[in-house]
Amino acid sequence: MISADRARLRQGSYRLIGTGFDSPLKRGIEETIQSVPVLVELGLFDYSYAISLIDYVEQLATADLEDLAPAHRAMFGVGAGVASCPPTESAWLGDPHSGATAVLLSELRQAYLSYGIRPRHDSISPLDHATVQFNVMATLCDMERERIVAGRSTERAVRHQADFLDHHLGIWVPQLSERMIGIDRHPTYNALALAARALVVHDRELLGFQAALPQASP
């Protein structure tokens, strides 16, 4: 496996999981299923999160969209009658009544800018939403891939990924995952929870592992 392939694999994995937290749409589901052979070709099975990711896609492929949409609303929606499982970082790492959400969103905006990213967001998917954050990681992986292809140093891109996992995604996604599994609303979302946690936990360790390796001299 070459490094560019690994960056592309990680990019695709983050994109796939990020889409899962978005409202389920037929086209999105089809694209997710179609992306798997590409990820496999890129070496997905070399990494321990592969089983969870494949299990999620298999669940997604057999799920009925008419069941999935209400399950998504009940898991992640806002209002009466929905489970308390918001897929937003501020719900897990900040007290919404103390103004911490605003501080967190400001920090995130700063972090994205420092990475050179200006992610699309709206009231449904704010800057701290899982979909946005998984897509930020995907973009950072893509930046790494571009630099590998161009023969430039990837140190900065990898440092940004580690920083984002250590301070954001890697901290709150395991907590979100545990809650989602505890709520047990739909097998597809249980599988998504496991896959998201497996990817984030594995990738955080992989970046540390890579950093600890002796670097080859030119």
Added chain:
Amino acid sequence: MTQTLLCSDHQTPPVHLDGVSLTEGLCFDPSAIADVRDETQHLVIGIHRDDADMVRFQSAMRRIGFDPLGVGIVDMTPLTDLQALMATLAGAVARTEAFPGASPEQTKLVPAPGISRRSLLSAMVPLSIGAPSIDTRTCAADGGCRACVTSCPVDALAWTGGSISYDKAACVACGICVTTCPIGAVVNPTVTYAAVEAQIAAMLDASAASVGIRYICRDGESSGGPGWLDVYVPCTGMLSAGWLLAPLAIGAVATDAMSCSESGCSLRNDHRIASTLTDTRTILDALGLDRERVGPVTVASLTPLPALSADGPMFGPSMERQVIEYLASIRSTNTAAASMGSAPVGTVSIDPATCTACALCARICPTNALTATTSSEVVIEFDPRLCVACAQCVGVCPEIDRGAISMSTGFDLADWARGRREMRRDTVPACESCGKPVAPSAMLERITAMLGSEHAATATILRTRCLACRGR
């Protein structure tokens, strides 16, 4: 259903077991494991260690939906004897079937063996191994326990504010924290008590002749000789005397553990292994059993110990007590006693003259060997059967310099038979203001003495008022 795939290279002896398939060239082409049957729930693979690329094997396992940590891997290179091969496979099947599943946090990435300078230029694919995780629901760190922290040889664990933090990057997954935890709150899914016991029991069941059980580490290669069967653990430094005694209790005729110098491992835990072997022999001596069963002996000359029906599993957290009691029942003895160097069995002594009855020792005790009840009196009790000699009670005692508490490592069956006993009793005066308990009298006297006559007024307040009423 469990399927076993064996590489048939290197003249594998013909094996006659249900679910076993021989596959030519399996070591060189792991894609052959894609042929496992649909109904297969567990997988055991027999390979020749030097021929196989484990990274490719792990990838192939994931491709067919198996977590590599839950697949039994048997190194067939040393297994030229059919009996040994059959018993080893039976053990691998049992251990694999007892695999509890691993969470993402219980997987650790390590470099694959054979890193070349060229491979550094490409993306290196790491190997996954089992790593410990701490079950926060059962962990006693909130009471102050830090047995795992003090045992960790690489400082990967730390106690902070009543919980244990774990640095996976620093961890070498040796398993010492797993066996040190007195309540089984530290779990490595690849080396659970239940799985190891199932493996050894299956190996013994499948063996027609007497066999010895030899623990070997993940870097080790079999060298036990005829009659010895290998049980892999992450590091033999994790073993305590109970681990070596338990195989004898369930039918092995001898027991041994590979040293780091034998395996060439850099963890350098030889002192731990030597100490455990010595403790195991000391226990056997005390029980009147043959100490020569421990270490590299000729297995054929030995017969198993008489078998009694055990109350439950032999392997488990703080397993020494149950194994010692079982072996003692074989000898029909209830008076054996021994002092040891490091075995996790111990006895606590409290000096009533210097103990202030603060009961911190009872609060930190993870096994409830020491307990305290407080009302108008504080009563500290001790049950030596539950003591695992972790010495945390000694470490936490504020009067340790005056010798208020001490601990000795060893066991005394007669003392165990006495059960729980009172170690310290003291009165607790009531608060003059609210009537709630203030503190044990001995503690108040000690504080008064330390304050001296200069602070007599303060001492009076401390003696007569509880913490909540002192400022009023």
